[in-house]
Amino acid sequence: MKVLNLNYSEYDVIYLGFPIWYRTYPRLVASFVDVADLKDKVVRPFCTNEEGAFGIADFELSAAVKMKGGRLEKGLAVKSFNVASCDEELRNWIG
Ligand SMILES: Cc1cc2nc3c(=O)[nH]c(=O)nc-3n(C[C@H](O)[C@H](O)[C@H](O)COP(=O)(O)O)c2cc1C
Numbered sequence: 469m470k471v472l473n474l475n476y477s478e479y480d481v482i483y484l485g486f487p488i489w490y491r492t493y494p495r496l497v498a499s500f501v502d503v504a505d506l507k508d509k510v511v512r513p514f515c516t517n518e519e520g521a522f523g524i525a526d527f528e529l530s531a532a533v534k535m536k537g538g539r540l541e542k543g544l545a546v547k548s549f550n551v552a553s554c555d556e557e558l559r560n561w562i563g
Pocket residue numbers: 486487488489490491492515516517518519520521523548
């Protein structure tokens with residue numbers, strides 16, 4: 469399956485955003501990780517959630533990304549009711 473027609477060689481860092489579903493990332497994100505060329509890429513995850521931040525998503529995603537040859541960095545979890553006011557937090561995290 470080809471999810472996105474990306475030229476991965478143009479990117480060193482991939483920002484991966486998703487809502488938390490059932491304490492982890494949605495299957496769609498897992499499908500992307502399955503097909504993406506993540507070799508030597510840094511993956512920076514960010515999520516929206518209602519409680520519990522990343523849940524087990526960062527743990528599971530870290531293993532999945534590692535299996536593809538990449539490295540997961542510490543992500544940013546934003547409460548869904550704070551999305552409208554998280555600009556500063558987002559900018560600080562992006563760096
Ligand atoms: C099927 C489903 C499962 C969810 N499971 C969780 C969960 O386990 N933990 C949590 O904090 N939020 C959970 N949520 C809340 C979503 O994370 C939240 O609604 C979402 O991040 C908001 O982003 P959106 O407006 O883009 O959907 C769940 C939402 C749905 C629809």
